[in-house]
Amino acid sequence: xxxxxxxxxxxxxxxxxxxxxxxxxxxxxxxxxxxxxxxxxxxxxxxxxxxxxxxxxxxxxxxxxxxxxxxxxxxxxxxxxxxxxxxxxxxxxxxxxxxxxxxxxxxxxxxxxxxxxxxxxxxxxxxxxxxxxxxxxxxxxxxxxxxxxxxxxxxxxxxxxxxxxxxxxxxxxxxxxxxxxxxxxxxxxxxxxxxxxxxxxxxxxxxxxxxxxxxxxxxxxxxxxxxxxxxxxxxxxxxxxxxxxxxxxxxxxxxxxxxxxxxxxxxxxxxxxxxxxxxxxxxxxxxxxxxxxxxxxxxxxxxxxxxxxxxxxxxxxxxxxxxxxxxxxxxxxxxxxxxxxxxxxxxxxxxxxxxxxxxxxxxxxxxxxxxxxxxxxxxxxxxxxxxxxxxxxxxxxxxxxxxxxxxxxxxxxxxxxxxxxxxxxxxxxxxxxxxxxxxxxxxxxxxxxxxxxxxxxxxxxxxxxxxxxxxxxxxxxxxxxxxxxxxxxxxxxxxxxxxxxxxxxxxxxxxxxxxxxxxxxxxxxxxxxxxxxxxxxxxxxxxxxxxxxxxxxx
Amino acid sequence: xxxxxxxxxxxxxxxxxxxxxxxxxxxxxxxxxxxxxxxxxxxxxxxxxxxxxxxxxxxxxxxxxxxxxxxxxxxxxxxxxxxxxxxxxxxxxxxxxxxxxxxxxxxxxxxxxxxxxxxxxxxxxxxxxxxxxxxxxxxxxxxxxxxxxxxxxxxxxxxxxxxxxxxxxxxxxxxxxxxxxxxxxxxxxxxxxxxxxxxxxxxxxxxxxxxxxxxxxxxxxxxxxxxxxxxxxxxxxxxxxxxxxxxxxxxxxxxxxxxxxxxxxxxxxxxxxxxxxxxxxxxxxxxxxxxxxxxxxxxxxxxxxxxxxxxxxxxxxx
Numbered sequence: 001x002x003x004x005x006x007x008x009x010x011x012x013x014x015x016x017x018x019x020x021x022x023x024x025x026x027x028x029x030x031x032x033x034x035x036x037x038x039x040x041x042x043x044x045x046x047x048x049x050x051x052x053x054x055x056x057x058x059x060x061x062x063x064x065x066x067x068x069x070x071x072x073x074x075x076x077x078x079x080x081x082x083x084x085x086x087x088x089x090x091x092x093x094x095x096x097x098x099x100x101x102x103x104x105x106x107x108x109x110x111x112x113x114x115x116x117x118x119x120x121x122x123x124x125x126x127x128x129x130x131x132x133x134x135x136x137x138x139x140x141x142x143x144x145x146x147x148x149x150x151x152x153x154x155x156x157x158x159x160x161x162x163x164x165x166x167x168x169x170x171x172x173x174x175x176x177x178x179x180x181x182x183x184x185x186x187x188x189x190x191x192x193x194x195x196x197x198x199x200x201x202x203x204x205x206x207x208x209x210x211x212x213x214x215x216x217x218x219x220x221x222x223x224x225x226x227x228x229x230x231x232x233x234x235x236x237x238x239x240x241x242x243x244x245x246x247x248x249x250x251x252x253x254x255x256x257x258x259x260x261x262x263x264x265x266x267x268x269x270x271x272x273x274x275x276x277x278x279x280x281x282x283x284x285x286x287x288x289x290x291x292x293x294x295x296x297x298x299x300x301x302x303x304x305x306x307x308x309x310x311x312x313x314x315x316x317x318x319x320x321x322x323x324x325x326x327x328x329x330x331x332x333x334x335x336x337x338x339x340x341x342x343x344x345x346x347x348x349x350x351x352x353x354x355x356x357x358x359x360x361x362x363x364x365x366x367x368x369x370x371x372x373x374x375x376x377x378x379x380x381x382x383x384x385x386x387x388x389x390x391x392x393x394x395x396x397x398x399x400x401x402x403x404x405x406x407x408x409x410x411x412x413x414x415x416x417x418x419x420x421x422x423x424x425x426x427x428x429x430x431x432x433x434x435x436x437x438x439x440x441x442x443x444x445x446x447x448x449x450x451x452x453x454x455x456x457x458x459x460x461x462x463x464x465x466x467x468x469x470x471x472x473x474x475x476x477x478x479x480x481x482x483x484x485x486x487x488x489x490x491x492x493x494x495x496x497x498x499x500x501x502x503x504x505x506x507x508x509x510x511x512x513x514x515x516x517x518x519x520x521x522x523x524x525x526x527x528x529x530x531x532x533x534x535x536x537x538x539x540x541x542x543x544x545x546x547x548x549x550x551x552x553x554x
Numbered sequence: 555x556x557x558x559x560x561x562x563x564x565x566x567x568x569x570x571x572x573x574x575x576x577x578x579x580x581x582x583x584x585x586x587x588x589x590x591x592x593x594x595x596x597x598x599x600x601x602x603x604x605x606x607x608x609x610x611x612x613x614x615x616x617x618x619x620x621x622x623x624x625x626x627x628x629x630x631x632x633x634x635x636x637x638x639x640x641x642x643x644x645x646x647x648x649x650x651x652x653x654x655x656x657x658x659x660x661x662x663x664x665x666x667x668x669x670x671x672x673x674x675x676x677x678x679x680x681x682x683x684x685x686x687x688x689x690x691x692x693x694x695x696x697x698x699x700x701x702x703x704x705x706x707x708x709x710x711x712x713x714x715x716x717x718x719x720x721x722x723x724x725x726x727x728x729x730x731x732x733x734x735x736x737x738x739x740x741x742x743x744x745x746x747x748x749x750x751x752x753x754x755x756x757x758x759x760x761x762x763x764x765x766x767x768x769x770x771x772x773x774x775x776x777x778x779x780x781x782x783x784x785x786x787x788x789x790x791x792x793x794x795x796x797x798x799x800x801x802x803x804x805x806x807x808x809x810x811x812x813x814x815x816x817x818x819x820x821x822x823x824x825x826x827x828x829x830x831x832x833x834x835x836x837x838x839x840x841x842x843x844x845x846x847x848x849x850x851x852x853x854x855x856x857x858x859x860x861x862x863x864x865x866x867x868x869x870x871x872x
Contacts, residue, residue: 421680423681532577534565534576534577539567543769544770545572545836545839549841550566
């Protein structure tokens, strides 16, 4: 067959190119074949968008909102993490612009640049993006690490908008001078001192009082001091009032399991005998702070500027599995074409998207193989790939349970809608709406049960789910429950197999660092397109026929 | 065969020449059936037009409904009809076909006895028009046609519904045929994947061989207990003729032709299928590939439709 020969040639051609680039990168450029195992190094990236349009209501009324100067806290070394490398992109900065005090490292950026020579300088500055990139190394052996974020600890802050006025030590001092809420302060301190006089036990007692957010005194203080609900900051303030030395730490949790952008978390530190002890609410003990990457201490925000509030700040972190390759690419040390134009040089938040994207061809190959060679029956061709991607967010077991739950509830609702005989498209819209409601309700229920999947199921491809429900319901009417169950099981099975493959760290690493291997995936897909052998299910389908033919022939 | 996968699977199925779905697509349908012809097979109204041009008899069309606001025409179309069938023009695998065998004053009864109202029928037409049953999910056209009064020869083996005869045509030569019988499980429809029965047919004589349901062999119809083998299909010659004509006059190399037998009008063309299923091999206890290879080998000597039919009868009898 001519066409099969062409397909074979095409596949060989693609695979050869892919493998050639792959081997070149592997041997000449020393790119590691396997991902670094023990997430020892991390790429941390802060993205600062000046004059973020999404934060300004009216640009015309606010033309000179680009700041001249911007100070920014930088991550610092701690017991666990060392900043081994850092750089800025989008602005030139010299070493002396980074000031280090006892507690914090601050970079002062002056934004007067060439762009101001233009006729409309501020316009050019609108939406300008700066990157701060750091490579962070963990010095602790894995056994001593704590990578779980305590669920009761303080709260997380997303520094989308910089609020300068409200939250600084100065503000609190002036509030205290004018109208001190002494009664609440004293009452809380006295209550804490009942159980323990001073030192770390007192800190613990005060912390436990501070997290009682429904306590009237706590509420009064929160409002008076404008702490935005941070119980850590309140505890630090109360401890200082009680004569101890305490501070609030701000940092991010570097968690390889978590795909979302990193958020700042807070913790409480108390000074005892000239040493700082961090309070760990999980073990209820004081010790060195080994959970977070320390960014700064104090009550103010990560950024401070003059003249504007329209700055977006986002931190992304990714375990650097490329053995320091990211570092050299970010620094432009490499002059190889393939490294200069690799995904590793992209901003981390873009890398996150690409990491998911490069998994899709692999999922598609799996679907093609299971379709052509095994003969799975599924709802829609690529629905299982999308379900598999959504499992990345929810985790496998939760994902399956959620999928079944949403589909079963959806089918039940759809059958109710069918009673009033709606037209197809409005009915599909209604099913979509119900799907959103079901997911919303599930998120609420799970949240109140203390399960932490609320956010991730919202990323479930809702439209796909609604279509699946519709298809399942039609199939139920047309072909009965058995076929529907088979197709549901088939979809789930394909999704699970796909998920197991795309969640494999080796597969992820290979596809991301060696995207040319996707050409090999393409080659395999083309070969599959010319597969003329039997599907696995056909061996069962034709089993009775085979027996008859064997009898007839013997 | 230079296909890269050919040697990967050595199995008795391969040895006996059982045609699998991947082979059917890659070796017969893609090279033999041009894409642009598919609407002739997928769109039943287009098939009817084609049949009229070829002077092949089809069931009478009572009316066509193309737009949602035409659905009110339905009551006019079915007025005074004692039985009728509502079909989506682009439906696949028998989905969306609604058979009404009995009309009482305001209710319409399905073969199973279930009564529907005019509202239910209109809703079904609305669903058809919005593309619920079409292959691509696009908008579709509904039409109403006569319900075939099927030949009583099948009374003993047809459970509430219309049996039909499927003939596979390859390059104009009838290659294999089967009688498809509705069953309890298939709700009066004759489609095999819905639980209908497939009964093999001896190409030489038009006599039935044993049957299958869900790929399992049966000697008697599981619902009516009528014998499945040894029944003679009436008008066998004419059925082969209709099928061979369609294979000869259309551009399809590999085609399934579905014919139904009317008590008064004889064989009527129901539809043609550009991707006919493979269970016909199980029903006939015979594999397709040897027959297709034989046709490929001797096609040069077969000029007329009559040649092709007699070739099929002599070579593919059992």
